[in-house]
Amino acid sequence: MTPLTGTLLGIAAGAAIVDWIAVRLDGPRSRAVERVAKPLVLTALLAAAIAWPVGAADSAAVRPWLVAALAASLAGDVLLLAPGRFIAGLVAFLVAHLAYLVAFAQLPGSVPWFVVGVVLAGVVVATVGWAMLAAARQLGLGAPVAVYLVAICGMAIAATRTGLPTAILGAWLFVASDAMLAWGRFRAPSAGSPRGSAGLRVAVMVTYHVGQVLLFVALVG
Numbered sequence: 001m002t003p004l005t006g007t008l009l010g011i012a013a014g015a016a017i018v019d020w021i022a023v024r025l026d027g028p029r030s031r032a033v034e035r036v037a038k039p040l041v042l043t044a045l046l047a048a049a050i051a052w053p054v055g056a057a058d059s060a061a062v063r064p065w066l067v068a069a070l071a072a073s074l075a076g077d078v079l080l081l082a083p084g085r086f087i088a089g090l091v092a093f094l095v096a097h098l099a100y101l102v103a104f105a106q107l108p109g110s111v112p113w114f115v116v117g118v119v120l121a122g123v124v125v126a127t128v129g130w131a132m133l134a135a136a137r138q139l140g141l142g143a144p145v146a147v148y149l150v151a152i153c154g155m156a157i158a159a160t161r162t163g164l165p166t167a168i169l170g171a172w173l174f175v176a177s178d179a180m181l182a183w184g185r186f187r188a189p190s191a192g193s194p195r196g197s198a199g200l201r202v203a204v205m206v207t208y209h210v211g212q213v214l215l216f217v218a219l220v221g
Helices: 003-025 028-051 057-081 086-105 111-138 142-161 165-187 194-220
Strands: none
Touching (some): 003 194, 057 086
């Protein structure tokens, strides 16, 4: 790690914490802070991925895909900050998951870990995924949500196949973040108090940011 990449990762961590606090406070001023802090996290991670010294051949092969995944995630973050851009944001994160899938598919893996990934994905689809799809269909979003579910599960399976703890934890935290986001949007958009809603959003952002950082670490390592 160079001083530049260390600084960029520090900026990402600081921006993430500021974003979590802003989401928790959930007021007009804090939402203005969120609009800056949220994209800054992925901007710093993206810059760190570009600036990170290329080491082994595996790292050089996956670097373009990592950059693509982070760039698409940044686009998704920006799109989802504004209302009415859910589908556009969904497409951006779909691209991010496909880029991560390609990156992890190039790393060495094992059949046992692949099986573990498939089993975990099956559990997600049969439980949370099935409920989300049923709710999304009622809003006319069944098809795009189904495609997205396949992509994110494919990404998580590819990451799990590597057997790398950072890749496995990062991928499934990303899945957990999206599951909570979908629950809040499709299953319980008006349930609970404003405080409870803010608490769910904080959980979404914490798992999302930590997941992204762990995927970054897995791929640059």
